[in-house]
Amino acid sequence: MPLEPLRLQLPSPLVEVDDERLGDVRLLLKRDDLISPEVPGNKWRKLRLNLEHAGELGYHTLLTFGGAYSNHLRAVAAAGAQYKLDTIGVVRGDELAAKPRNWSLAYCEQRGMRLVFMDRQTYREKHSTEVVDRLHSEHGDFFLIPEGGSNALAVRGAMDVPGEITAPYDVICCPAGTGGTLAGIAAGAPPGVHAIGFSALKGDFLTDEVQRLQAEAGLTTANWRVETRYHFGGFAKHPPQLHVFATDFEARHGVRLELTYVAKMLAGIYEMAANGEFSPGTTLVAVITGPAESGAGGT
Incomplete structure (x- = not known):
């Protein structure tokens, strides 16, 4: 199923940051x-081949998982609406706690997603x-996309x-939440x-x-690592120093940063540069995986 453009800006822009605090690092x-305003950043990268594959197999319904504020659920709902696919969102937690609907779940329902709730255990x-199997018995036939959208098809999309x-560069950085974007970027990186x-x-x-x-996608590489020092207290934690x-950064460069993922990555890059952890003359590419407005920076 070839996909028609979803108001996509591809390739996405590449812009240089002029900041003396980076020293000799570019x-x-x-x-x-x-x-895309509705399926932004890494969400489109990870969903594109899943949507194509679902169409090729003849599926008319997508089912996926997420929390009450999941940007992944919103992206699947928007993509399903665009491509005339039914969508089911399995939401972590009790439905009574989700009434009235928060803005994120309300958006999903506005895009036609049917929400079902699952206890945390x-x-x-x-x-x-x-x-x-139980979900199939309750909801019929569907194409399953895992929580966060990370699977072998997502890895290939992120490539x-x-x-x-x-432009020539030495290091490429991205936020990491489920690992799919990093797996694909590393597999697609030049020698x-x-x-x-x-x-x-x-x-x-x-x-x-x-x-x-990477193994599931048949794309195992050794050119990557996970940096664990810059979680700022854990998932969805936004301490004052991160704000x-x-x-x-926004005042200096006019780019508003998503806090849960993107700001943590860039804060880490700046600290590592200040500590001399990158060789002088290194060119870094930082992938801004999602916009601040939706919080869709997860990878």
Whole structure:
């Protein structure tokens, strides 16, 4: 099913950041946040091939998972509306707690998504055969997209990012939430380029996830690592120093940063540059995976 353009800006712009605080490091921003107003950034990268594959297999319904403020759910709802596909969003938590609907779930329903709610204990097993079989018995036939959208098709979709970069560079950085974008960017990077994924979550489990995703896609590489120092307290934590950094960056460069993922990555890059962790003359590309307005920066 060839997809018609969804008001897409591709390739996404590449802009240089002029900032004396970076010293001898050159920083370029890959503005994937500008790809689409409704399916922005890495969400389009990860969904594109999933949508095509669902169409090729004859599916008319997409089912996926997310929390009450999931940018992934919103992206699937918007894409389903665009391509005339029914969508089902399995939401973590109790439905009574989600009434009245918050702005994010209301958006999903406005785009035609049917919301169903799953208790947190079952949700932890959401991708198990038992739970998926139960969902099929309750909702019929559907094409399943995992939480966050990261699967082998998403990895292959994210491979497009390095191919759009025409300037020479040494390191490419992206935020990391589920690992799919990092897995694909690393697999698509040209020889000699190293990829760094800045984890927005505590812990080092993402390394195993990226390895698994690359293996599923048949694209195993050794040119990447997960940086775990800049989670700023954990997922969805936005301490005052992160707000200060993001506000200052916007004032200097006119780019408003999404806080959960993107600002953490850039704050990490700036600190690493100040600490001399990049060789003088290094050119970095930082992928801005989602806009501040929707919070859609997860990868």
